[in-house]
Amino acid sequence: MGATEPQWVLMATGRSPTNIAVIKYWGKRDEALILPVNDSISVTLDPDHLSATTTVAASPAFPSDRMWLNGKEISLSGGRFQSCLREIRKRARDVDNEKKGIKIKKEDWEKLHVHIASYNNFPTAAGLASSAAGLACLVFTLGKLMNVNEDYGELSSIARYGVWKCMPQYIWWICEMVYGKNDDGSDSMAVQLVNESHWDDLVIIIAVVSSKQKETSSTGGMRDTVETSPLLQYRA
Known part of the structure; x- marks a missing residue:
């Protein structure tokens, strides 16, 4: 990459249920x-x-990382977004897009900024795991853009920095997220239990009675439970 190179844009799009x-x-x-x-x-x-x-784009013309959710720009200063970006950039590889004439070396990804546009087709922050879908989709799509060669279990461990969910871009259908025992979290990732053909007659109905944002976030609720509940040790 150099200052005289054309101001190209490289994009990737992904969808996660x-x-x-x-x-x-x-x-x-x-x-x-x-x-x-x-x-x-x-x-x-x-x-x-x-x-x-989610659509992510990278270009030497972008002066900073930016993100839009459902058409409204949101801050990327939060730790969970920065953690996901940092972990994906660590794993980025060379990209050679002959069709567009774009060549990116893996070390260049640390200097390239990204623009992220994400859209949910259901109410956001209303109890329907919008954060899980959004962060899983973000990690998957960033990995696609940056040619990250990790399996879905490894990607799920990165998505965990945003929300502790599996990577549902592919149809795992029923999966288990293993809490793990290692202090560094290296063994905390998603594993498939059964695929979509296992239970053909299962129907899930979701009734949205309110699309308002929930008053207590899952993160806040969990923190309160850990700090105040004497029964948590038995549940866990």
Whole structure:
């Protein structure tokens, strides 16, 4: 990359359905690494009804990282977004797009800024795991843009920095998020239990009685539970 090169834009788009926990983790044993106190089992829902679609673009013309959610710009200063960007950039590889004449070396990704546009086709922050779908989609799409060669389990461990969910871009359908035992969280990732053909007659109906943003975030609720509940140790 050099100052005289044309101001190209490289883009990638991904879509992730949301997934709802049947057995939910509730509470973290490490707030910084987002390590939960128990496993969870989740069911991936129909992406036509509940999904996040994210487009990411990189260009030497972008002076900073920026993000828009449902058409409104949001701050990227929060730790979870920065953690996801940092971890994906660490794993980025060379990109050679012959069609567009773009060549990017893996070390250049640290200097390139990205623009992110994400859209949810269902109510956001209303209890339907919009953060899970959005962060999973973000990690998957950034990995696609930066030619990250990691399997979905590894990517799920990166998405954990945003929200502790699986990577539902592919149809895992029913998956388990293993809480892990290692202090660094390296063994905390998603694993498939069964695929979409396992339970053909299962139907999930979601009734949205209010699209308002919930008053207590999951993060806040979990923190309160860990700090005040004498029963959490038995649940976990």
